[in-house]
Amino acid sequence: MKKHIRSFASITAAIALLLVLVLPVAAHATFPDGDAIPQGGDGAVIHIRIPHGCSGKPTDTVSVQLPDGVINAKPEALAGWTATTERVASDPYTLWGTDYTDRVGVVTWSGGSLAADQYLDFGISAIFTMEPGTYTVPVTQSCGTDSVAWIEIPAEGQVADDLEHPAPEITVVAASGDGMGMGGDVDAATDPLVYVAVVLGAAALVTSIFGLRRGAKSKR
16 A cells, blocks of 8 residues: 555656646746736836747847737837837827827847747837737747747637747736826736646645655554
């Protein structure tokens, strides 16, 4: 009986460890910090997180395509990277007394080098004028001649984790109060594998303790 208990504990612990080890492989480009973006007001800052390289190669370019309704977008200045913007046509809007018919639609960082086994957050300050809801934000990371396009959108009945390269999402909510304050950032849900690994690890610990107690009793 003791052998069976110990074997089960070892197998459970091994599975938990394996799940933890594969988490970096399953990581997606995400918006990691905060809950939701307030609509309008002075805007908010969001960060796109690039979690790994392209097949072991370092990332040298990150390009973010902003959805309609995002205006006054400005990229974060990152040491070693050159930030550029591309303007696209938009519905007319007024920003601080000036009328516009275009907006920043693409933000790109290039010229840097992000090691494949490291991550980096790329910040964008903007005002989100769209209606409250969830919006996809296509992202492309390039690693020399290789690239990863985070552009896949779940079909009906699917979730982001069902896709190999899901597009990151932001959630815009109605501003509270006067809506003039800077808001929080967008959060990405914790990978379900984390919870599975924690549960299996706890099960392994409990089983090991149970086995030790039974072993101690049998020796008395």
